[in-house]
Amino acid sequence: MLRSHFSKEVSENDYGKKIRIAGWIEDIRNLGGIAFIILRDRMGRAQITIIKRMNPELFKEIVSLPRESVISAYGLCQKNEKVMNGWELLLEDMEILSKASTPLPMGVIDKVNVDFDTRLDNRFIDLRREETKAIFMIRHSFIKHASDFLRKRGFIEVHTPKITASSSEGGTEVFKLDYFGKDAYLVQSPQLYKQILMATGFDRVYEIAWYFRAEEHDTSRHLNESTAIDIEMAFISNEEDVMKIAEEMTNYTIQKILDENSKELEILNVDIDLPSLPYPRIKYDEVVEILQREIDFKWGDDLGTDEENLLAKHLEYELYFITKFPLETKPFYAMPNGKYARAFDLEYKGMEIASGAQRIHDYEMLVNRMESLGMNVKNFEDYLKAFKYGMPPHGGFGYGIERFLMRFLNLKNIRECILFPRDRKRIRP
RNA sequence: GCCCCGGUGGUGUAGCGGUUAUCAUGUGGGCCUGUCGAGCCCACGACCCGAGUUCAAAUCUCGGCCGGGGCGCCA
Numbered sequence: 001m002l003r004s005h006f007s008k009e010v011s012e013n014d015y016g017k018k019i020r021i022a023g024w025i026e027d028i029r030n031l032g033g034i035a036f037i038i039l040r041d042r043m044g045r046a047q048i049t050i051i052k053r054m055n056p057e058l059f060k061e062i063v064s065l066p067r068e069s070v071i072s073a074y075g076l077c078q079k080n081e082k083v084m085n086g087w088e089l090l091l092e093d094m095e096i097l098s099k100a101s102t103p104l105p106m107g108v109i110d111k112v113n114v115d116f117d118t119r120l121d122n123r124f125i126d127l128r129r130e131e132t133k134a135i136f137m138i139r140h141s142f143i144k145h146a147s148d149f150l151r152k153r154g155f156i157e158v159h160t161p162k163i164t165a166s167s168s169e170g171g172t173e174v175f176k177l178d179y180f181g182k183d184a185y186l187v188q189s190p191q192l193y194k195q196i197l198m199a200t201g202f203d204r205v206y207e208i209a210w211y212f213r214a215e216e217h218d219t220s221r222h223l224n225e226s227t228a229i230d231i232e233m234a235f236i237s238n239e240e241d242v243m244k245i246a247e248e249m250t251n252y253t254i255q256k257i258l259d260e261n262s263k264e265l266e267i268l269n270v271d272i273d274l275p276s277l278p279y280p281r282i283k284y285d286e287v288v289e290i291l292q293r294e295i296d297f298k299w300g301d302d303l304g305t306d307e308e309n310l311l312a313k314h315l316e317y318e319l320y321f322i323t324k325f326p327l328e329t330k331p332f333y334a335m336p337n338g339k340y341a342r343a344f345d346l347e348y349k350g351m352e353i354a355s356g357a358q359r360i361h362d363y364e365m366l367v368n369r370m371e372s373l374g375m376n377v378k379n380f381e382d383y384l385k386a387f388k389y390g391m392p393p394h395g396g397f398g399y400g401i402e403r404f405l406m407r408f409l410n411l412k413n414i415r416e417c418i419l420f421p422r423d424r425k426r427i428r429p
Numbered sequence: 430g431c432c433c434c435g436g437u438g439g440u441g442u443a444g445c446g447g448u449u450a451u452c453a454u455g456u457g458g459g460c461c462u463g464u465c466g467a468g469c470c471c472a473c474g475a476c477c478c479g480a481g482u483u484c485a486a487a488u489c490u491c492g493g494c495c496g497g498g499g500c501g502c503c504a
Contacts, residue, residue, distance in 0.1 A: 033462035051462070066456085084465070103439040103456050103474095111466060112441040112454045117496060172503055189504065215503050216430070222503075305500070331504050343504085355504055398504065425496080 002072040002097065007039070007046040010087060015079040021046055021089060022072040022097070024128065026109055030063045037062060037091075039073065040128070047083050048073050050091040062094060068108065068125075070098040116413065123420060123429060134264035135416055138257055139405055143208060145256040146229050146399075149249045155204040155231060160193035162186060162210055166379050173214035186212035189398055194232035195333065195359060196386040198394040206231040209398070218424050220413040221351060223402060225422035232396030239335070239342040239358040242395040243321055246346055246354055247279045249399075250319065254408070268409050280320040282311075284340070287322055290314050302329045312350030318407075319348050332370050333359045335395070346399070348407040356397025363387040 003022035010019065023041035037048040052059045065071070075092040105122045106114045108129055119126040126132050147157065163179065164187050175186040187193075190209045197205050209230040215222070229249075236242060255274055257265070265271070291297040291307055303311070303322070324340045334341040335358040343357035360366045366387055370377050377384065402417035415421040420429060 027465085029464045029467055031461060031464060031467080034464080035462090036464050036467090038465080047465080049463080053462090080463095082463075082465090106440060107455070109466085110440065110454055114440065115497085118440070191504070211504095213503070217502060218430095219499080219501090302503095334504085345504095357504085 002095070003041070006043040007041050007085065008043040010046070010077060010085065012079075014077045015087060017077055018075065018092075019077045019089065020072060020074045021048075023070065024108075025065055025067055025069050025071060025100075027067065028063055028065070035059060035063045036088075037073075039071070044085075046085060047088045048075070048091050049078075049083075049088045055092075058091065058094070061096075062091065065096065066100045066102045068100040068104055068128075069096065070100075071096055116415070120415065120421065120426065121429070127419075130267050132416075134261075134267040135405065135409060135411070136419065137264050138261050138268075138409065139401065139417060141257050141261055142253050142405065142408075143229075143401065145253040146249055147206070147208070149252045150204075150206045150229075150231065150245075153204070153245065155206040155233070156202050158194070158197060158202075158205045158207050160187075160190040160197075160207060160209075162212070166192075166382065173216075175212050175214045188213050189228070190230050191333070191398070192380075192383045194230060194396060195394065196383060198232055198234045198361075199386040199389070199391045203235065203392075204231070204233045208401075211398075216424055220415075221403070221406065223414055223418060223421055223423055226403075226414075226418070227401045229399040229401060230396065231399075232394060234392040234394040236358060236393055236395050239323075239344055239356070239395055242356050242358065242397055243281075243323075243344055243346075244278075246356065246397050246399065247277055247319075247321075250279075250346075250404075251275065251277055257408075270409050272408070275317065275319045279346075280315075280317055281323050281344075282315075282320055283324045284322060284326065285324065287311055300326045300328060308347065308350045308352070312347070319346070321346055330357065332373050332375060333357075333366065335360050336369070342395070344397075346397075348404065351403060351407055352400075353403040353407060354397050354399035356395065358393070358395035361387065361391045361393045363391070 002020070004020040005014065007021060007023070021039060021041065023039045025037055026040045026045065027038040029036040033052045035050050039046050039048055050059050050062060072095040073089055073091055074094065076090040077087055078090050079086065080088050104125065106118050106125055108125060127136070163177070163184050165182070165184055172188050174188055177184050177186065189211050190207050194205055194207065207230045209228045211226045211228055213224055215224070231245065233242065233245065251274060258274065287303070288297060288299050290311060294310060297307065321344045323344045325343045327334070327336050327339055327341045330341040330343045334343045341357060345352045346354035360369060363384065367377055367384065370380065402414045405411070405417040406414045411417065415423065
């Protein structure tokens with residue numbers, strides 16, 4: 001290997017021994033007779049020290065390398081209290097693995113701001129920065145712990161198709177593509193497939209899913225390609241069973257991130273407490289009441305950005321459910337309950353991060369509902385078939401990964417939470 | 430789709446009719462044996478594209494392209 005240790009793996013046991021470290025040259029401080037090279041790897045930084053008169057050729061070679069070049073450095077690991085990590089590597093030999101071109105399209109540690117757009121254009125360099133890296137380490141943790149939680153609760157991980165022939169389940173615009181001469185679409189969510197799976201006996205499934213949405217929205221909280229934790233569970237009494245999973249999963253992952261990612265949270269300046277369970281449930285009717293005290297709002301309207309923000313201002317908690325929506329604000333598959341739907345949104349600081357419901361499991365009821373909404377039932381044959389031969393009561397939710405992270409980390413733009421964002425203007429890199 | 434704002438060295442900016450186009454960062458070179466936002470000296474490098482107004486345009490007008498903020502739209 002080109003390294004014997006990562007920067008943070010070196011311990012007192014290694015003092016006085018020869019080690020090999022490898023990574024990117026973040027900075028070179030050449031004082032003439034002595035030079036300090038700051039080398040960065042995935043775990044952190046280390047200092048390489050070289051004295052000119054000990055090896056003039058090697059000295060010249062290393063101090064003339066451009067920043068961000070990749071090297072493997074070999075030498076004595078020497079204890080030194082004054083240096084970062086408490087030790088430094090006295091350079092004896094090095095291998096230049098990749099010389100960086102100059103100038104860099106953006107700095108990694110430069111003392112100037114970089115526009116977000118420039119960062120996205122050069123994402124591979126942006127990801128060398130501590131703050132950016134921290135976001136994705138936390139994203140990694142969130143997905144891992146959400147998966148762990150769901151698996152412990154009996155959920156099976158599934159992967160449903162992202163290309164489909166039937167048009168959308170409604171609402172959002174879809175991306176159309178050519179499938180060997182036939183029309184096909186990128187799925188807007190695994191909704192129809194995970195419901196079909198409820199007829200199989202798996203009972204509980206989850207998917208780290210991709211959502212493709214062709215909406216021309218252009219905001220700091222929308223993406224045209226986003227990811228979600230999608231779950232569906234059968235034999236539920238009502239939507240409350242689903243909400244329990246949503247809130248417990250959220251608290252479980254927050255607790256784990258607090259335990260395991262304190263370094264990243266500190267870098268991102270995030271200081272939060274674990275919310276208490278259960279999260280408050282606010283009925284849509286109560287929301288209307290609160291809103292009507294201040295603005296003109298009609299019962300039956302959907303909640304827009306302003307409404308969500310206004311509501312959040314009136315509440316002293318950050319995570320809460322909005323429940324019992326008017327039936328007409330929710331999609332066809334939501335289970336009716338009088339003029340309401342057995343549907344809920346999970347809101348985090350005034351933004352919807354998850355949305356779910358108990359679904360209709362009765363074939364006749366589902367067909368009637370679709371017809372009353374003017375939908376072409378024929379387009380949903382494959383989906384509806386699963387309801388004819390034994391379908392238990394079920395429900396589930398879609399939980400936006402970027403949305404959660406954006407709120408959890410107080411980020412201003414959802415694009416911060418996905419490696420290579422796809423929005424209306426950006427399809428590269 | 431609507432409203433508002435902006436495009437100046439690699440990066441981030443100042444300038445808003447006549448400047449040698451500002452500053453920082455960076456890059457290249459020089460000095461320096463304990464730096465850790467190293468320091469000091471020298472150099473390099475830019476007005477998005479097109480048309481127009483004007484004696485004169487980075488600066489004003491129009492169009493285009495690109496971007497930012499907000500809203501709408503959006504399981």
